[in-house]
Amino acid sequence: MKLEFVTDLILKAIEPFNFRYTVYKPSHFPTKLEYYNKETDVFYRSIRYNDDILIGLELSDLEKSGKGSGIYAKIYSKKELDPSDLNNIRKRIIYSYGLEENINNFYSAVSNDIELSRIITALNGMRNSCIENLFEILNISLFLQNANVRRSQNMMQAMLTNFGCPIKFGNICLFSFYTPKAVVNASIDYLRSLKIGYRAKYAKEIANFFYDNNNIEYTLRSMPFNDAKKELMKIKGIGPYSANLALFAYLKHPNLINFDVWNKKILSKYIFGREDINISEINNACEARWGDFKGYACLYIIEDLFIQKPELQYWRERK
DNA sequence: AGCCAGGACGGAT
């Protein structure tokens, strides 16, 4: 589908703001949902608004047009958007990229950490970000289970080509994410044929859950951390790892490290100089060092590492 | 060919 109607938005961010590493995270596996052009510094992304309206985002650094810190956004749609829909999309971008978060709270809380301050200087203004909605981020976390990045990538791609929608905007071809409805209507056997393995039945569980609970996102945002986590783990196929991922990325709890075997090794090495320290010990050390911002601190450490060593994606494919 | 890694579940303890 071609999205040809364009609306421009200027979205201001609280300073400091790092455009590149807020919209684009080197540690994330690539998908056909987004494309970051490193030469032009333009980021393209598909999103859905209320499930049925397809939107293309073309984001660039507001700084470049001399209008201060933030994002210059071109919103592509099939036809003109209602002012209230446009305003909701605007709010979603602001929330997803944390434009109104004061990152200085994190910086001042860890200002005595000399080692971390080198990274903070390099990534100054980077936010935790997640443009996916809750259904989408839970699907991604499902495909991250029991898989190396290459497999996760293949699973995501198979699902997008089968249930997503190809879109074209600003001379870029991407896919939109699929809706719960698309998966609800698919058979488990068909899902299995896409090589998502045992996750086929869980993909349906997640889709059914969201198909039946329209307002769950709104409810979860107002819940305390542990209640929200318990709520998410009621979905079959969503355990602590997947729930944490959604809670940190989507619900933005900065005091949370989501350990998997890869970042466990990275953080173990960073703090203890060796890879084999157990998770609870790493977690305690992070807590002691960064307190309520340990999740944010680890985000900075990991993104910094992937910027310096892109081959880590390859390492993560193997062992 | 066989074996293993990677989260979550479900049943057993």
Added chain:
DNA sequence: ATCCGTCCTGGC
């Protein structure tokens, strides 16, 4: 509360 076998596929 904690442990174990199982799910599934790709890589060795």
